[in-house]
Amino acid sequence: MFVDRAARIVFLGPPGGGKGTHARRLSEKYGISHISTGDILRARAGDGTDLGTRVQSFIEKGKLVPDALMIEMISERMAQGDVQRGFILDGFPRTMEQAKALDQILAERGTPLTLVIDFEVSEDVIINRLSGRRVCPKCGANYHIRNIPPRRDGVCDRCPTALIQRADDREATVRTRLEVYRAETAPLVGYYRDRHLLQAVDGNLEVAPLEKHLWSHIEAV
Ligand code: AMP
16 A cells, blocks of 8 residues: 655744755755745746746845745646655745645645644844845855854855845845734644644754754654
């Protein structure tokens, strides 16, 4: 008999909560796909098309890209072969409409979510993490000027590219992103709790101890 043991996980939590860092690490260690809608959108934002320019303007303002576009994007991604081995969704869903659409897409494939992790993080930690975050514009690796510094100052460890600060990590935009999170995304905590999928973790923790907690939740499913 076929036993489906793939982990299909959503990482929920505010910007700066550690979703991307941990999704990347866990996906590399355990061979499950990391699907970051922010990364997919950033790749489109720079492609010179009208759609790319529109996407870029939403991102730079800290606003959400419209649901219809996001749902189409995730539906295409879920049709790719690698997701059968499991996935971590980082940054999707962000609205109730997206959450319902995701349930439907996965139900049609007979592969429902197995776990939702809620990263609970204080606002001070968020501001500190985002203001110190630096990213590699080429490979997407994330660093923090104090917490996760690159080996060589200002240069990516993996591909020797100069690190940058994301435009939407500047303070005014961070405030908008937090407001959007509270209004649109935070209600999903209740949605997934009602479906008995939710586990909360303390997102204020440093990378190593938080990774241990995360892994224990993933293994327990
Ligand atoms: P992130 O890298 O997850 O912080 O996403 C960066 C930006 O991409 C967000 O501030 C939004 O503008 C956009 N974005 C990413 N995921 C979504 C989503 N699921 N729905 C709408 N907008 C999104």
